[in-house]
Structure formats: C-alpha cells, structure tokens
Amino acid sequence: MIKILLVEDDAHKRTTVAEAILSVPTIAEDMLDISTDVADAKRKLRDKGYDLLILDIHLPRRADKQPEPGGGLEVLRWLKGRGKEHRPTYIIGTTAYDASYELAQTEFNNLIWTIIPFSFSDNAWKERLVATVRLILDQIVPPYANDGVTYRSDVLVVAALEDPELRAVLSLPLSWEEASVRFDASRYFRAKYERDECVFDIVCVAASDKGLSSAAIATTKAIHAFRPRYVVMIGICAGVKGRVELGDIVVADPSWDWGSGKTKLGTDGEEFFHPAQYQMRLDESLRALAIELKAKPDLLKPFADAFSDNKPSNTPQIHVGAFASGAAVLQSRAAVEKILQHHKDLKAVDMEVYSVMYACHIASMPRPQCIAAKAVSDFGDDKKADDYQLYAANMSARFLLEVLRTLLRPKD
Structure with missing residues (x-):
C-alpha cells in the first residue's frame, strides 16, 4: 500500500x-x-x-x-x-x-x-x-523497503499448515487474492477488511511444514515482506484435559519451548531433563483484547451451531493461559504430565506458537505485536485422533474474525 x-x-x-x-x-x-x-x-x-x-x-x-x-x-x-x-x-x-x-x-x-x-x-x-x-x-511491491518506522500492512495471519488451518482462514468472508513476493516461492494471500469506511490490509501465510523452525521462518519472511502492525497465529492444538474442552480457544500467555533445557546426570546415575523456560508474554493491550473476547461466553456459538461436520456438543469457550510449544507431536498423557511440571497452569500444547511469538519479538523495526490463539482439537493422549481437526481449525479462524473486529478500529 x-x-x-x-x-x-x-x-x-x-x-x-x-x-x-x-x-x-x-x-x-x-x-x-x-x-x-x-x-x-x-x-x-x-x-x-x-x-x-x-x-x-x-x-x-x-x-x-x-x-x-x-x-x-x-x-x-x-x-x-x-x-x-x-x-x-x-x-x-x-x-x-x-x-x-x-x-x-x-x-x-x-x-x-x-x-x-x-x-x-x-x-x-x-x-x-x-x-x-x-x-x-x-x-512499490513486497518485499517492501523498510525505513524502520512504517508498517505496510495491518495484520499478518500465520497458520501452521495449509490444511486444515489456512483453508479455514481462506473460507472466511473476505475477498482473498493470492499475492506474490519477489524472489519468494511461498504462497501468500491478501484481503481488504473494511470497517466504518476504513480499509485494513490483511495478509496470511502457512508454514511449509509442522514445527518450531518452519513456523519461525515463515513468520520472519512474511514480516520482512509485508511489515505488518500485528501478527495473529491461528490453528489447532492439544488441550490439557479437565482444563479446556474440545473446540475451546486458548490464547497463549505465556508461551515457551517445552523442549528447551539440558539433559543432566542425577546423583543416582539416572539422566533427567532440566527445563529452561524462556517465556514469551502477550502484550498487555492484546491481553486486554483477549479478556474482552473471553467475557463473551456465546461468542462462537453461532459458528459452532452452523458447523455441519464432526463436532463436540459443548459451546467453545475462550481461555487465556499458559501454552507450551515443542518439536514433537504428543500422543501420551504421561508426556503432557511432564510438561505440566513446567507450569502449573498449563492449558495447551502445540508445535509453533512460541516460535511465532519469538520471531515477532526479535523482528527488525518496526516490530509487530503478536497474539496466538488456537483451538483444541484433542488432548494429546493415547486417544488422540483427527476427528475434530476441521472443527477446531474453523473455530480458530472464526475467532480470528472476532479479533479483527475488535483490534482494527478507525483512528480517532
């Protein structure tokens, strides 16, 4: 622009x-x-x-x-x-x-x-x-020249994978068009979001593969190309059973890499893992936004009711809480219990959120603010299945739309 x-x-x-x-x-x-x-x-x-x-x-x-x-x-x-x-x-x-x-x-x-x-x-x-x-x-096309102060787009949406997360974003009622970036083969999409006679520029991209590294690289490249004011990470995650329900949204605060730490030899001769929690926190203004949306218990009910594929019976709720990311897919209650030892208030686990928040934290100026919100598709235990992935991806995308409505307001 x-x-x-x-x-x-x-x-x-x-x-x-x-x-x-x-x-x-x-x-x-x-x-x-x-x-x-x-x-x-x-x-x-x-x-x-x-x-x-x-x-x-x-x-x-x-x-x-x-x-x-x-x-x-x-x-x-x-x-x-x-x-x-x-x-x-x-x-x-x-x-x-x-x-x-x-x-x-x-x-x-x-x-x-x-x-x-x-x-x-x-x-x-x-x-x-x-x-x-x-x-x-x-x-004047992306990657835009950077002067250290000028944002070139309003929101960058980062999805973990093209299917089902990016597909759910592209199904939102926005006029998406594919956007090319010189010398970059990644697929970017762009749309205009209109509110109160103001037009906001939305860009979205999916990482090329699962995991921390792929998400960090995709986010960094997109920030460099489009210079967004905000970055929103959406998608699916594993929830901690008893603390969240299937389809619930978890807004990450704080987030950390649960695989970061050191393997040490104990006094009994047994190896043990000593975690190093370098946490990323949600900006206070974005936390206030998340709390505002959390206070609306039926916010996602119309979208859940309209979803016609596999879905749980509960109405999705919004949580703001501890969110751990790691390089491995979890399919064991014991593995989740180990991560619970890192943070007593853990609500969700995934493979990308921490790296996206960290990429925003160390980006060159002007630096975007980041909020990550994923929907629970399973509980990371031995009953893990793909039955609710599409539903969770769509709930996360619909929550994104509510974030846009709350976040993007005309200037006074």
Whole structure:
C-alpha cells in the first residue's frame, strides 16, 4: 500500500492535484496525507514514512506566513540533510510559478525525483503526474523497503499448515487474492477488511511444514515482506484435559519451548531433563483484547451451531493461559504430565506458537505485536485422533474474525 504526502498551500490547486492522484486505480483516500506549509510537512515526514512526496515549490514556511518562491525547497534540503532517514523514495515537485521552477532545477538532481510545471489552463501536468504515480506504484511491491518506522500492512495471519488451518482462514468472508513476493516461492494471500469506511490490509501465510523452525521462518519472511502492525497465529492444538474442552480457544500467555533445557546426570546415575523456560508474554493491550473476547461466553456459538461436520456438543469457550510449544507431536498423557511440571497452569500444547511469538519479538523495526490463539482439537493422549481437526481449525479462524473486529478500529 503506497503512502503519499501532498504538500500544497493553495486550496484550488490542492484539490485539483488530489483528484488527479485519487483517479489512479488502487489509490484510496487513506493513502494520501495533506500538508499546507513547510513546518507541517517536516512534522509529518518525521512522524510517518512515505513512499511519495508531492511537493509544491511555492510554499509558506509556516501556516502564519505568506508563500515565497522556492519555499518548498526547504523541505527538500531538510530531507537531504537527514540522510535516508524519513526520506521518501520518490519526490515530485510541482509549481505554477516560473521563478520557483527555475530555483528548483538544481535541487531536483536525482534520477527518481522530478519536477512538473503546473497549469490551470491545460491538463498536460495531470497526464504526466498520473503516469508517474502509476509507474511508482509498479515499483512499490513486497518485499517492501523498510525505513524502520512504517508498517505496510495491518495484520499478518500465520497458520501452521495449509490444511486444515489456512483453508479455514481462506473460507472466511473476505475477498482473498493470492499475492506474490519477489524472489519468494511461498504462497501468500491478501484481503481488504473494511470497517466504518476504513480499509485494513490483511495478509496470511502457512508454514511449509509442522514445527518450531518452519513456523519461525515463515513468520520472519512474511514480516520482512509485508511489515505488518500485528501478527495473529491461528490453528489447532492439544488441550490439557479437565482444563479446556474440545473446540475451546486458548490464547497463549505465556508461551515457551517445552523442549528447551539440558539433559543432566542425577546423583543416582539416572539422566533427567532440566527445563529452561524462556517465556514469551502477550502484550498487555492484546491481553486486554483477549479478556474482552473471553467475557463473551456465546461468542462462537453461532459458528459452532452452523458447523455441519464432526463436532463436540459443548459451546467453545475462550481461555487465556499458559501454552507450551515443542518439536514433537504428543500422543501420551504421561508426556503432557511432564510438561505440566513446567507450569502449573498449563492449558495447551502445540508445535509453533512460541516460535511465532519469538520471531515477532526479535523482528527488525518496526516490530509487530503478536497474539496466538488456537483451538483444541484433542488432548494429546493415547486417544488422540483427527476427528475434530476441521472443527477446531474453523473455530480458530472464526475467532480470528472476532479479533479483527475488535483490534482494527478507525483512528480517532
């Protein structure tokens, strides 16, 4: 998604140029910010990363000053003095004044910067501007250039496997389209989520295989390519019998790798495993979101009732609690009991959650916040079966939809 800053003090010209920009397909109003003077433009450029700056050359230095020839060049010189920090990749200068145009010639000395003379008497400038913006759009594709501050998408959804988890996500009432990433053969999908006249960008991907390593790599690659504000891990897990029921959602807090530790020799000569719990915690704002959803006992009831395949009789509930991840599939009550020794409040076990949360924790800036929520498909004992995997995957996907509705709210 392109981010554009238009700096223009003249109301008539500002409206005309904005209309030209918004006439380009795929550019929406929320991609365009407006400034009317040099000082305000600097503030916006400092606070937010932009792909394209459209800069009037004849500008006032402050809102209480009169426009002056070459006033807008102060913004350009300020950007040059800051190195690459906050500098848009593409800059287009515009002016209706010959004096300002002449002053700008020496400043616009970059192959990807250009200046377009503006005129109210003909549309040559408009055709050139639209053509230039279209060309720039073709260059702004994932993996996006990173400036350390700008998020490029709103939510990245990570599924453990394509079937059944990713398939359940793609069945949600969103218009998913496959999205390509240069030099990356992984399958990504993208959709727009609309709420209260705002449009949010959702991306999803499945790991190529089960396990901690595959999930961590898939998450890291997707963060690098799409720069999401949030990462949501969904899917299926094993629950601790007596603490959760089949189909229940468990939001991980904390999460850890139950296989992390050291095998030692005891004083009796027997080997034993000494665990090392390096826990990942849920961000407090996301924990509040999870608690808000947990307080709605019938939140998932309509989806459970509508599910026509194998399903348990209980209405799925939402839990927030301890979640252990490891490299092995568990099919033994004794194995679950050993992990219970790591944390007395353990609720669920899987093979991916910890690695996804850790990948977000150490990602390069801007770093996404992560929430992991999986549905219980079995209890990790000798009765483990695949009977409820499809049901659990769908409950997890439907919970994702509730997370999106709660998390993605228009800015005040």
